[in-house]
Amino acid sequence: MxxxxxxxxxxxxxxxxxxxxxxxxxxxxxxxxxxxxxxxxxxxxxxxxxxxxxxxxxxxxxxxxxxxxxxxxxxxxxxxxxxxxxxxxxxxxxxxxxxxxxxxxxxxxxxxxxxxxxxxxxxxxxxxxxxxxxxxxxxxxxxxxxxxxxxxxxxxxxxxxxxxxxxxxxxxxxxxxxxxxxxxxxxxxxxxxxxxxxxxVAAPPRPPYGSGPRTVTQGAGPAIATGAVAPGEAASPPGRSAGPPVAASQEAAEGGPGARDARQAPGVGPVDYTHPARGSATPPPPSAPPDSPVPPVAGDATGWTMDERLYNQVWGMFEDLARSTAAYRSAVDFADARREQELDKALSDPRHRLGGAGEGARTAADERHGRLVDQARQALDRDLAQLVAEAEVVEPALPAAYARWDNPVWQGYQVPAEAPMALRLGDLHLPESAGLRIPMLVRLPLERGLWIDCGPTGLESAILVSPEELRRLATETAAALAARLLAVHPAGAFAVHIVDPAGTASGPLGPLLRSGVLSEPPASGAAGVSAMLARLTRRVDLVQMAARGGAPEALPADVDTAEHLLVVHDFPHGFDDRAVNQLRYLADEGPAVGVHLLVVGAREDAAEYGPLLEPLWRSLLRLTPVPDDHLADPWVGHAWIYEPPRVPPGSQVLQQVLAQVAAARHPWNR
Known part of the structure; x- marks a missing residue:
């Protein structure tokens, strides 16, 4: 919440x-x-x-x-x-x-x-x-x-x-x-x-898109599921419930996705959702010549604040891309099936198997198939052009929590006074829309832990990456996500701990280690791992008991109310059965009381544990250090390609942001 x-x-x-x-x-x-x-x-x-x-x-x-x-x-x-x-x-x-x-x-x-x-x-x-x-x-x-x-x-x-x-x-x-x-x-x-x-209710006019304007569903962000993933979360999506998509054959005939409800701006009308401390309103749309498409507007969605409107707008873009791509794929499938039926019917007549009759039937079927596919692609391209135009105005307007590391908003970064409603974990796109990236936003606080998979991935582009390089990229991705979580929370409201049994993560995790944002050095060795897990498990137990008893003031003085992220490096190497069970406990019970996991490891490395680790893997949201198409939305079932949040090569933005976070934490560290 x-x-x-x-x-x-x-x-x-x-x-x-x-x-x-x-x-x-x-x-x-x-x-x-x-x-x-x-x-x-x-x-x-x-x-x-x-x-x-x-x-x-x-x-x-x-x-x-x-x-x-x-x-x-x-x-x-x-x-x-x-x-x-x-x-x-x-x-x-x-x-x-x-x-x-x-x-x-x-x-x-x-x-x-x-x-x-x-x-x-x-x-x-x-x-x-x-x-x-x-x-x-x-x-x-x-x-x-x-x-x-x-x-x-x-x-x-x-x-x-x-x-x-x-x-x-x-x-x-x-x-x-x-x-x-x-x-x-x-x-x-x-x-x-x-x-x-x-x-x-006043709202910026929307350009023609498909066969109607778009509705924005306020949910957990682009709904994503992987295996047992519940987009929302990301993925129903979380909050998103899977509703039936518009019939593809009808959409193909109409040239785009089905009609959608128009967006409405907050703060006007009988239902006033305007935050009492913020009088912000949706910016007016730029003027446009008559009969011309109205340019997209950043924040063109409902919400109390601009951050909420942008969050809802990103979710709407995800919905539109999913719907338009589903319509295109269904139209292509229909064209393929129709061509097969026409060829079967034509060639079932023995007279057509001789001479040029059979070849003529094949040519005619191919031509009709090509026209249908071209029409579907034109409809998809129109939708993609509109979404690309919208992304071009939305991306620069995103707050730091939603923005890529190369967004100029990070150059003016200041430690926030309150946590945002969501966090960007990377980007999503589909094979038909390689040039369009949709931010993958998840609601905060995290409802489930994260798993950066450093094992082999499915995309052909990742096959040439060596296992050593995958591990390094996975650890760098974990560092970037941990830094982002620290940066978007108020000073002292979020703490990061690191478990590194073999002590091999000092290079990729260097920005976290050198900046001073950590309250303690990484835990290494069997004794260090055991002590760290025992301390966080105790915190979960105590906070749960205090919450159930309605007595949060009864917590011991050494138990703070900040949220905690435990980065587990090179899992499961160096973990015994007891440590694995403690991690499973933290993954299941920790998020409800502010303790979250970020695990870096390869699933195949855990084969020796047998089924012991399966519940842990299933409870975590799997991400990859290289682009991979393992994320599936529960709405239309697309396999979305995930791209991790990369810091631009040679950029010092991560170090600069962490330096400000560390400076703001000093009063709490004295």
């Missing part, structure tokens, strides 16, 4: 996947409701009293009237939506909020939910933590549905999965809600979607 902003009271990390009719108490009152559908849908909501009756015709929130106190819905039909809810800001008479989804009217779209992928709805906190989710299965002829409802019982808000569909569409749904003149109101809602009425 991010420091510097108080969490909602009673916030928990619990996530529930609801079934129809199931309910769950809500521990938060400021929420987001994320919708992912297989086709563009219209999102709306009604407000009811304690008996479930609609409070009045003006208590319908829809694209033509998108906001009421405590509630805001998108103003366009899109395959992905975000609804903002502040239950504390609701009027006292409101006891029920029903979230409605409807297929937009007009030709060209599906007429029933049964023809598209099942809609997925998730209720999250403002920090992206998923509280509950619900997949609306079993829909067939219905074209409108009550997805879920938030309702109040004895001053406690709950969420219930409803899934009530209406074959009569939005008119039948609104009539069932007790709304007089339902047909006219439903028509007005569809007209508002078709006409694209002016926003009630």
């Amino acid at each position: 991010r420091r510097g902003r108080a969490p909602d009271k009673g916030a928990t990390a619990m996530t529930a996947e609801l079934v129809r009719g199931q309910n769950l108490p809500l521990s938060r009152t400021r929420l987001e409701i994320r919708v992912s559908a297989g086709s563009p849908v219209v999102a709306a909501a009604t407000l009811g009293d304690d008996r479930g009756r609609l409070l009045g015709p003006d208590q319908l929130v829809h694209p033509g009237s998108p906001a009421l106190p405590g509630l805001e819905v998108p103003q366009q039909a899109a395959a992905a939506h975000r609804l903002a809810v502040d239950l504390d800001a609701m009027e006292d008479a409101v006891h029920r909020v029903s979230v409605l989804l409807a297929l937009p009217g007009g030709a060209g779209g599906p007429a029933r939910f049964g023809a598209v992928a099942s809609p997925f709805v998730a209720v999250t906190g403002l920090d992206g933590t998923e509280i509950a989710s619900y997949t609306l299965t079993g829909l067939d002829t219905e074209s409108a549905v009550v997805a879920l409802e938030l309702y109040r019982r004895q001053d406690t808000w709950k969420v219930r999965a409803v899934g009530q569909g209406y074959a009569g569409g939005l008119t039948a749904l609104l009539a069932d809600q007790g709304l007089a003149g339902a047909a006219g109101i439903a028509a007005a809602v569809q007209d508002a979607v078709a006409e694209g009425r002016a926003r009630s």
Whole structure:
């Protein structure tokens, strides 16, 4: 959870996947409701009293009237939506909020939910933590549905999965809600979607991108999974829940990803998410000639601060790249399958096997295949051009925690007064978009440890790297990540410890050792390793007991409240079974009480331990010191190529930053 902003009271990390009719108490009152559908849908909501009756015709929130106190819905039909809810800001008479989804009217779209992928709805906190989710299965002829409802019982808000569909569409749904003149109101809602009425919440206009603007999901950052990885984390993504992507064949025909909800800026409208101590607002977009694309704007997303807006914008770019690439790959697969079918059909006739008929059929099939692939590539190139333009304005605007080491923001670095909401661990890209890099951001504090794998990697470009060079690069990557974690936290709020059993890491870890940022020398030898692990294990135990007993003031004087990172070099060499078990304990229990692991080692070196180390490897987020395609997002399943955070050759930025961190730590080290 991010420091510097108080969490909602009673916030928990619990996530529930609801079934129809199931309910769950809500521990938060400021929420987001994320919708992912297989086709563009219209999102709306009604407000009811304690008996479930609609409070009045003006208590319908829809694209033509998108906001009421405590509630805001998108103003366009899109395959992905975000609804903002502040239950504390609701009027006292409101006891029920029903979230409605409807297929937009007009030709060209599906007429029933049964023809598209099942809609997925998730209720999250403002920090992206998923509280509950619900997949609306079993829909067939219905074209409108009550997805879920938030309702109040004895001053406690709950969420219930409803899934009530209406074959009569939005008119039948609104009539069932007790709304007089339902047909006219439903028509007005569809007209508002078709006409694209002016926003009630100001937001920079977005250029045409695919078939619609993009929604930004506030989650854990680009959602990444590796083996047992939960993007979010990075990866659902963490916080990101996997919703069905837009049908690829439809996207290929339309020239890009499915329609997406437009972004909305904070601080304006009935739901005010502006930080009380910061009056920042989204910068106005630069002017552009009529009928020309509007240039991208850094910070074009929702959030209390510019850092939050940039974080959400990076996540949106990740989503767009994943979606566009999925559409392109699906279109190519369709073209390949179609060519095979045409050739099988043509050559199944024995008459076509003689003379030039068979060759003519093959040529015609190849030409049609080429046209389909070219069309898909043109659509992807349009999307990539827009994303590249956006990256060019976003990258220079990133704060230090999100920026590459070559970003000028590090030249003006100062030790921060509070920790950021996320940290950049490297870059991500796909083979189809080699020129576009998406920052890999993970939320802070870290929810799981990191593992820098110095073993062989899968990409062909890494085959020529020797094992010795891989180990050196892995240790340098660990040093750069540890330095970044130190640099983005306030002075004294983060400590780094090093375990180096053989004492071989002095070269690659030199910047950390020489700068004075470490509170103690690296632990070496069996005795040093044992003492370090025992001390951190004791800290985890004591903090856990104090937290469970509600008595943090009872902690011994030698147990500080700072977060700790343990860098474990050349693992598992020099570690016995007891030390391995202690590391597993720290990996499982440490993150919740501020103790994190950064392990440098090769998995194949641990073969002698048998299955003992498998739980440890699975609990850590695997990174590589060279580009590798081992990271997979749980949304569309792409294998993302990860690139580590490299310090430019010959640059002194790392030493300069660590010198400032060490200088700021002096009052705590006396």
